[in-house]
Amino acid sequence: MSRDDNATTQRNMIQAINSAMDVAMERDDNVCVFGEDVGYYGGVFRATAGLQEKYGKTRSFDTPINECGIIGVAVGMAAYGMRPVAEIQFADYIYPGLDQLVSEAARLRYRSAGEFTAPLTIRTPFGGGIFGGQTHSQSPESIFTHICGVKTVIPSTPYDAKGLLIAAIEDPDPVVFFEPKRIYNGPFDGHYDTPVEPWSKHPASDVPDGHYVIPLGKANVLREGSAVTMLCYGTMVHVTMAAVEQLGIDAEVIDLRSLLPLDIETIEESIRKTGRCVVVHEATRTSGFGAELAALVQERCFYHLEAPIQRVTGYDTPYPHSLEWAYFPGPVRLRLAIERVMEDVSGEV
Amino acid sequence: MASDTERRNLPPLELYVPEPKFRPGDEADFSDIQVPPAGETRRPDTAADHGEMPDLAYGLVRVLDDEGKAVGPWDPKLDPETLRKMLRAMALTRAYDQRMFRAQRQGKTSFYMKCTGEEAVAIAATFALDRDDMCFPSYRQQGILIARDWSLVDMMNQVYSNKKDRLMGRQLPIMYSTKQGSFFSISGNLATQYPQAVGWAMASAAKGDTRIAATWTGEGSSAEGDFHSACIFAAVYQAPVIMNVVNNQWAISSFSGFAGGDETTFAARAVGYGIAGLRVDGNDALAVYAATQWAAERARTNKGPTLIEHFTYRAEGHSTSDDPSQYRSADEAAEWPLGDPIARLKNHLIALGEWDEDRQAEMDGECAEQVKTAAKQAEKNGILGHGLHQPLETMFEQVFEEMPWHLKEQMQDMLDENEAANNVAKTR
Numbered sequence: 063m064s065r066d067d068n069a070t071t072q073r074n075m076i077q078a079i080n081s082a083m084d085v086a087m088e089r090d091d092n093v094c095v096f097g098e099d100v101g102y103y104g105g106v107f108r109a110t111a112g113l114q115e116k117y118g119k120t121r122s123f124d125t126p127i128n129e130c131g132i133i134g135v136a137v138g139m140a141a142y143g144m145r146p147v148a149e150i151q152f153a154d155y156i157y158p159g160l161d162q163l164v165s166e167a168a169r170l171r172y173r174s175a176g177e178f179t180a181p182l183t184i185r186t187p188f189g190g191g192i193f194g195g196q197t198h199s200q201s202p203e204s205i206f207t208h209i210c211g212v213k214t215v216i217p218s219t220p221y222d223a224k225g226l227l228i229a230a231i232e233d234p235d236p237v238v239f240f241e242p243k244r245i246y247n248g249p250f251d252g253h254y255d256t257p258v259e260p261w262s263k264h265p266a267s268d269v270p271d272g273h274y275v276i277p278l279g280k281a282n283v284l285r286e287g288s289a290v291t292m293l294c295y296g297t298m299v300h301v302t303m304a305a306v307e308q309l310g311i312d313a314e315v316i317d318l319r320s321l322l323p324l325d326i327e328t329i330e331e332s333i334r335k336t337g338r339c340v341v342v343h344e345a346t347r348t349s350g351f352g353a354e355l356a357a358l359v360q361e362r363c364f365y366h367l368e369a370p371i372q373r374v375t376g377y378d379t380p381y382p383h384s385l386e387w388a389y390f391p392g393p394v395r396l397r398l399a400i401e402r403v404m405e406d407v408s409g410e411v
Numbered sequence: 412m413a414s415d416t417e418r419r420n421l422p423p424l425e426l427y428v429p430e431p432k433f434r435p436g437d438e439a440d441f442s443d444i445q446v447p448p449a450g451e452t453r454r455p456d457t458a459a460d461h462g463e464m465p466d467l468a469y470g471l472v473r474v475l476d477d478e479g480k481a482v483g484p485w486d487p488k489l490d491p492e493t494l495r496k497m498l499r500a501m502a503l504t505r506a507y508d509q510r511m512f513r514a515q516r517q518g519k520t521s522f523y524m525k526c527t528g529e530e531a532v533a534i535a536a537t538f539a540l541d542r543d544d545m546c547f548p549s550y551r552q553q554g555i556l557i558a559r560d561w562s563l564v565d566m567m568n569q570v571y572s573n574k575k576d577r578l579m580g581r582q583l584p585i586m587y588s589t590k591q592g593s594f595f596s597i598s599g600n601l602a603t604q605y606p607q608a609v610g611w612a613m614a615s616a617a618k619g620d621t622r623i624a625a626t627w628t629g630e631g632s633s634a635e636g637d638f639h640s641a642c643i644f645a646a647v648y649q650a651p652v653i654m655n656v657v658n659n660q661w662a663i664s665s666f667s668g669f670a671g672g673d674e675t676t677f678a679a680r681a682v683g684y685g686i687a688g689l690r691v692d693g694n695d696a697l698a699v700y701a702a703t704q705w706a707a708e709r710a711r712t713n714k715g716p717t718l719i720e721h722f723t724y725r726a727e728g729h730s731t732s733d734d735p736s737q738y739r740s741a742d743e744a745a746e747w748p749l750g751d752p753i754a755r756l757k758n759h760l761i762a763l764g765e766w767d768e769d770r771q772a773e774m775d776g777e778c779a780e781q782v783k784t785a786a787k788q789a790e791k792n793g794i795l796g797h798g799l800h801q802p803l804e805t806m807f808e809q810v811f812e813e814m815p816w817h818l819k820e821q822m823q824d825m826l827d828e829n830e831a832a833n834n835v836a837k838t839r
Contacts, residue, residue, distance in 0.1 A: 094617065120617045126647055131606050131640030138547075138610020138624075141595065144617070146610075158636070165600045166607065172809050174588040174596040175579045179812075211810050234812040279815065323815040 073269040074261040075246045078220035079109045079185070082227035083147060085273050087117050090145060093231060094121040097132060097149030097185075106151060107187060107246060129159035133184065137167050140180040140236075147231055153188035153240060154200045167236040168211030183230045187243035189297050189344050190381050191250065191390055199381035201296075201345035206238045207322045207354065213237040213278055214321040218245070218299040219266030222319060225276030233278060242296035250297055251304030252392040279323035283332070287314040290338040290403055293329060293355050295319065298342045298374075298391065305396035313400070321351055329355075330362050337368040338403045344391055347375040372399040429668035433740035441748045449476035449695075450483020457708040461687040461715070468678040468688035471722060474697035479758035485701040487539075491765035497538050497696055498760060499774060500558040501530040501753050506778040507553065507563060510786055511570055511584075515731045519794040520570050520584045526551040528726030528744065531696040531752035532657050533627070534558045539703035540625060545615075547595040547608035547626035550585055551657065561592050563785035573793030574800040579809075584795070601632035605641035605654065612652035612710070613644070623710040625653040625703075630677050630720075631662020634670045642684040642718070651710035653703060654686075654718045657693065659725035664738040678720035686718050693721030694749040696756045722749065802839045803829060 073081060087093045094117075095110050101124040104111030114122035125132050129150055136146040150156045156163075167180040190199030206214045215230055215237055217223035223241070230237035244250050248258040261267035284303060289312040294302045299317045306313040314332050318324065333339050339359050341352040352373040359371055374391045382389055433439050452470045455463060474481050481488075489497075508525040515523040526533065533554030540546070546555050556566060565577065569587050572580035578588060588596035595611075598604060608626035615622050628638060633656050645652055656677045660667050667673070681688025687709060691702045699721060706717030726744040728735045760766030793800045807814060807822040814822070829836050 126640075126643045128640045128643055130636050131609075131644045134603065134606025134637060134640060135610030135613060135644050138607035138612070139614040139617075140610075141607065142545075142611045142614035142618075144614045161600055162603060162606065162637070166598060166603050170596060171812070173578065173582050173586075173598075174590070175577060175581065176809050177577075177588060177590040178596050213811075324817070326816060 069271045070268045071271055072262050072267050073220045075220045075223050076107055076109050078224040078269045079227055080111060082224040083113060086228055086231040093145040095147045096123045096125050098125055098127055098151050100124055100149050105149060129155055130162055133159035133162040136182045137162055137180050140182040141178050145181055145231055147183045147185060150184055150186040152198050153186040153202055154197050156186055164209045168209050172211060179234060180236050181234050183237045183239055185239045185241060188240045189242045189244050190386055191244040195383035196380035203240055203321060204345060204351040207351055215278055216240045216296045218296055218317050220261055220269050221266040222276055224269050225274050229275040229278050244297045249300040252301035254387050278320045279325055281319055281325035281328040282317040284317050285315040287312040288336055289313055290340060291332040291336045292340050292342060293318060294342040298344055302342050305393045309397060309400060311400060333359055333363040334366045337366050340372045340374060340399050340403050342374040344376050346378045347373060348378050350375055369403045369405060372403045374399045429673050431666035435736060437740045439740040439743040439746040441746055444748055446748050447471050449473040454484035457705055458714055461685055464687060465682045468682050468690055469676055471690050471692055472698045472702055473692040473695050474701060475695045475755050475759050479762035481697055481759060485698060487697055487701040487704060491763060494760055497534060498756050500534045502775055503778045504530050504554045504557045506782045510782045521795055522584050522731055524550050524585050524730045525727045526553060529657060529659055529723050530554050531699050532693050532721045532723060535696040535699035536703040539700045540707055543593050544622050545593045545595060545611050545624045547604035547624060548597060549627045549629060550597055552627050556587060556592055556594055559592055564789045567786055567789035568792055571789055571794045575792040579805045580801050602628050602635035602637040605637050606644060609641045609645045609650045609652050612650040613648050616651055623651040623707060627655040627657055629662055630656055630658035630667050630672055631665060631670045633677055645716035646684045646686050649715035652716045653706040653710060654716060656720045658720050659723050661725050663729045663733060676720055678718060681718035686716050688718045690720045690722060692749055693723030694752040694755060696752055799836045803836050804839045
């Protein structure tokens with residue numbers, strides 16, 4: 063079946079992710095998708111809906127509730143020559159499969175000197191703000207950036223989600239693809255008590271039907287500005303954009319899109335221009351990816367900095383069910399950080 | 412409720428911690444091990460349902476009897492030429508192990524692991540598999556490569572991490588890997604190869620291939636979660652895979668009881684998963700061959716996975732870093748009731764009139780010579796610790812297919828450091 067590659071359809075993030083797998087499976091019959099509830103039912107978030115019907119159950123199937131098995135089997139399939147796309151139902155559940163990812167998939171190319179490789183993709187919804195409690199809300203992305211041999215990708219819009227996921231599936235290395243589930247249905251500005259605008263009202267929901275890729279390692283400058291650089295990804299991209307607009311500040315907002323490889327050039331260029339930097343993520347603070355970003359900016363742009371780098375993050379606690387909106391880095395936490403970073407050296411705003 | 416009152420009169424609970432039967436200084440006595448006569452165990456049709464054979468998970472498939480005769484329904488009826496090839500591969504593996512063990516003691520490498528007493532487990536199985544069936548070994552199956560006529564020099568280059576090491580000096584000695592030899596990269600994290608083998612087998616089935624996968628783990632590592640994940644997936648998808656558990660009684664200093672072996676057999680785990688399970692005399696090359704052949708036929712005809720427990724004994728230490736005299740009886744290996752796999756196969760060939768002690772001695776001499784020649788050749792490529800054999804840049808290559816900027820920068824830092832140290836190391 064051929065497609066009109068210019069045609070686009072309005073899609074929310076789930077539909078864009080579904081379309082990415084559909085396109086990848088159509089182009090390469092080595093691509094297969096599996097995970098808990100992924101096959102017949104199409105996934106608890108419906109990301110794989112219709113794929114089993116279209117491609118058959120040997121290419122889209124359900125698995126036992128066993129993350130070690132899901133990822134371990136994916137390593138074996140990838141070593142065979144297939145392109146497995148495995149779903150871990152929630153990022154919080156990835157830990158039982160962690161060894162297969164970090165000790166096996168990540169190092170297979172290196173330890174076999176390129177004879178065996180593991181070109182697999184692990185998709186997993188992450189992040190909070192859906193009353194998921196401490197077992198359905200975590201953001202473990204920094205763990206994977208600390209592992210040598212794994213790529214870590216996080217989209218923030220339907221358009222990016224499709225282009226990045228296709229790039230991840232076609233990538234020769236193992237990729238962990240974190241899906242910010244709070245924004246599956248629409249962008250979220252951090253005001254939890256206002257209704258969510260659906261993606262259909264956002265330009266990034268206009269998603270091409272056919273094949274396209276967004277290269278891994280290219281950040282997106284969402285908003286140009288000269289006063290401060292905001293580094294963010296996933297759900298926090300939208301919270302950051304909203305906060306910046308609300309404060310009326312001339313901020314440059316960079317959506318990192320992939321944490322590893324990281325687009326250091328875009329970051330450096332921006333900091334040299336603005337002289338100030340705020341890093342924003344929902345994950346807990348200590349040893350979070352914000353620490354790496356702050357270190358990189360400090361190492362490379364110290365003489366351009368006019369204020370200490372600020373971090374806006376979740377707290378170093380498990381995600382609290384009933385207090386999740388106090389935990390979530392929302393507009394007020396962002397405003398306070400921006401105010402701190404805009405203070406001049408004398409301490410005056 | 413019974414527990415509503417205070418429990419003052421109840422006897423205190425006790426934690427049970429298993430102990431092996433013998434410790435250093437004890438006389439080993441294996442008379443309690445049930446060794447059924449050779450030929451006694453039934454052989455179901457390879458198309459039989461796994462539910463019809465739970466007894467085989469508790470029995471012991473044996474072919475060679477005490478007189479060296481092959482008896483019973485599992486006799487694979489191999490021709491003498493194949494038997495001699497198998498014997499030679501086993502003898503060569505033992506000679507290879509001896510040479511490499513000595514090389515470690517001479518400081519030519521950091522580490523080595525012998526498979527003495529377990530040669531049949533890898534070699535007889537390899538003879539029953541096709542050359543392109545993918546093997547996912549643990550670290551005591553060097554016999555697979557030797558049975559597949561893989562270059563000893565190539566293996567030794569890996570052990571020495573020298574300039575011809577196909578793995579660029581990145582792996583511990585004995586962690587071989589060759590795609591061409593259908594020998595999957597060995598991991599030090601135990602049992603991880605189990606779900607990978609199942610995944611490879613699932614892919615082979617999904618693609619309509621004809622190749623199957625086989626994997627090996629020790630009985631100790633069968634306690635790892637990965638083992639159980641693999642069993643679940645293998646059973647659920649009827650994966651064409653053979654899962655071998657090498658029960659050599661010892662996981663470093665922990666005896667098989669700590670892996671659950673005191674309470675049941677390792678083959679019996681298959682029963683709970685709905686997998687065909689066989690318990691095999693691992694020192695009987697013909698039994699190992701027959702069991703593997705049976706399991707391979709099941710796998711190739713879409714009858715699903717088989718779990719084979721090879722009941723054997725680790726005659727040497729766990730590795731060159733281990734001293735088994737500190738934790739087990741000295742005469743265990745000699746007292747082991749299933750004998751030595753090489754001696755048993757040799758006696759079988761002699762009983763057939765196809766072999767004699769002189770030819771055995773001659774062959775042993777040839778194997779020693781072959782290994783010696785290979786070692787000299789490999790040593791010309793360097794030994795571990797004598798300089799850095801790989802160009803420094805290789806440290807950063809193949810982390811990813813393409814090197815990202817942060818690795819390029821770190822590589823440059825390393826090259827600058829090398830320059831500051833007067834270019835002591837080789838670079839590209």
